[in-house]
Structures are given as structure tokens and as C-alpha cells.
Amino acid sequence: MRILSGIQPTGRFHWGNYFGAIRQYIDLQNGQDSAFYFIANLHALTTIRDRELLARNTFDAAVDLLALGLDPDRATLFVQSDVPEVSELCWILMTTTPMGLLERCHAYKDKKSKGLTADAGLFTYPVLMAADILLYDSNLVPVGEDQKQHVEVCRDIAGSFNNSFGEAFVIPEAYIVKDTAKVPGLDGGKMSKSYGNSVEVFEDLKLQKKKIMSITTDSRPIESPKDPEGDHLFQLYSLFASTEQIQSLEERYKRGGFGYGEIKKELAILAESFFAAARQRREELIKKPEDVKKILNDGAKKASKKAAEVLTRVKKICGVEGR
Numbered sequence: 001m002r003i004l005s006g007i008q009p010t011g012r013f014h015w016g017n018y019f020g021a022i023r024q025y026i027d028l029q030n031g032q033d034s035a036f037y038f039i040a041n042l043h044a045l046t047t048i049r050d051r052e053l054l055a056r057n058t059f060d061a062a063v064d065l066l067a068l069g070l071d072p073d074r075a076t077l078f079v080q081s082d083v084p085e086v087s088e089l090c091w092i093l094m095t096t097t098p099m100g101l102l103e104r105c106h107a108y109k110d111k112k113s114k115g116l117t118a119d120a121g122l123f124t125y126p127v128l129m130a131a132d133i134l135l136y137d138s139n140l141v142p143v144g145e146d147q148k149q150h151v152e153v154c155r156d157i158a159g160s161f162n163n164s165f166g167e168a169f170v171i172p173e174a175y176i177v178k179d180t181a182k183v184p185g186l187d188g189g190k191m192s193k194s195y196g197n198s199v200e201v202f203e204d205l206k207l208q209k210k211k212i213m214s215i216t217t218d219s220r221p222i223e224s225p226k227d228p229e230g231d232h233l234f235q236l237y238s239l240f241a242s243t244e245q246i247q248s249l250e251e252r253y254k255r256g257g258f259g260y261g262e263i264k265k266e267l268a269i270l271a272e273s274f275f276a277a278a279r280q281r282r283e284e285l286i287k288k289p290e291d292v293k294k295i296l297n298d299g300a301k302k303a304s305k306k307a308a309e310v311l312t313r314v315k316k317i318c319g320v321e322g323r
Helices: 015-028 051-067 085-094 099-102 108-111 125-134 145-165 205-213 232-240 244-257 260-274 277-284 288-317
Strands: 003-005 034-037 074-078 140-143 174-178
Touching: 003 015, 003 125, 015 034, 015 140, 015 232, 034 051, 051 074, 051 277, 051 288, 074 288, 085 125, 085 145, 085 288, 099 108, 099 125, 099 145, 125 145, 140 145, 145 174, 145 288, 205 260, 232 244, 232 260, 260 277, 277 288
Parallel strands: 003 034, 003 140, 034 074, 140 174
Antiparallel strands: none
16 A cells, blocks of 8 residues: 655745645655655746756755654655656656546646646646656555545546556545645635745744734724634634643633734744744754755655556556567
């Protein structure tokens, strides 16, 4: 049973990335043969056109994942482009992938509906994603409910190839992470780097506190009771607080008699404490870049071994090898 997932190095990880995905990766790591996690730098080329920025983001992503608890003794961590077989498999898959399937995918449709330029990379993005999954005989792909389409498309692509040439691929299943946190941004919308409403995990603490203090709230007077249901400040607080702290804050909301500024200050303290150990690990890792590179190289070697096995099998089945 193999779990596989990837994360794009399009910027430093924020609270939404951690609670929505990275925390689940860490919980699911059970051994190097059962958990493959990669930094999707080839996918990031659809948005990043600065080589130095992409290289820096890729390295930072590795450091951050390790600092947050990804254990190279329990999971295989590697950079997507360090396994070149994925690009070859992507092309092979594109030859049997229906155009209509790609035209229905969310990212392409959303960009096109907004009148934005959608390049071939974005259009064929789901095929590369399928190659990522199928190249390692992955069984489970952890995703939130809103990302289930990615795995469904991969299943369709694999099924189309299998129908054309024979049983080449393991058909993966989506592993729906039931407790995936819905993390609101500073403005109450979904937290996202592109919306400018995110708080980075390893942000400078002074800047992080300044951002937290800027969280938008309603204008109810201090003495008025407040409804915790749907309140994004309450939701953010709940990510870091204990059950008892959450219950206590809920009671305070319903009683009233406090200002939102008090809660923001408490949230800043809780967030700093929550990630304190990870910050310390990151400071140690950043001093040893060669150790990080070795972890990535070792992970790529392990991933490449499996990738070569699967790609050889696929090439033989479709007739481009072993003539």
C-alpha cells in the first residue's frame, strides 16, 4: 500500500498549507516504501518564470517539510524533476488522454472563464499529475473533498491507457482527509498566497503578529455577545487552541464583554508556541544545506528505482521498448 502526494513550491508555506495538507502527510508517514512525497517544481513552472526563485522555493519547501515533521526514515521525500521518468510517462499518457477530459478540469476552466491566458502547461497539467501518481504504483492519494477531481481524472487517464494497451497501471484511490481544516485567510476568505491574505508558518514573528492584528472583524461593541459560528477569527484560534481553550473562548463570545484585539493577541501567542519546535528545527536544518540535499538525493534515488520499473513495464506494453 503506497501513499503519494506532492506540494508545489510556489511560495513559503502558510497556515492553510499546514493544516490543510502537510499535517496529514506527517500523520500518514509509516515507512519509506509506503509514503512518497515530492516537491512539484515542474508543476510550478506554470506560474513561476524566475529560475532563482524556483530553485530557492524548492529548497525552502524541503527544509520546511522536514522542520514540520516529515521524517526521511519514515517517508521518501524528493524533488519532482529529479525523477525524469515522470516527463516521459506524461507524454505517453497524453497520447491516450481525451481532450474533452482536460477541457473539463477546474484549473483550466476557471482561468479561461476569467479571460486569462491558459498555456499548454496548464491545459495538460492533469496529465503530469496523473504521471506523478501512476509512476510509483500509488494506491492512495490524500486529498481534501474539493481536490477529489484530481484523482478522478488520474483514474480516467489510467483507464483510457489500460483500455488501449492492456493492464499497465495500478488504479489509485482518493484518500479523503475527513478532518482537513478549512483555514480562512485574514479577510475571511480562503487562505491563499495569491489572495494576499495568508500567514506564513515560518514568518518573522513581528510581521506575523502585525498580520494577526489586522484580521478583519465586525464592528460589534465590546459589551455585545458575539457569535462564534462562522467567525473566522474564532476558526483561526481553534486551529491552535486546546479543546478547553476553544470551549472557554466560545463562552466568552456568547457572554460578550471583550474586544477582538484581545483574541488576536492570544492567537499570536498560541501560534508562536505551536510552531516553536518546528522553528528551532528549521534553524538547525538551514545551517546544514548539504544534509538537506542528501535527503532529497537519497529520496530521488529510491523514487527513481520504482519509476524505472513502472516506466519499463508501460513502454513494453505500448510497444516503444522491447521490440
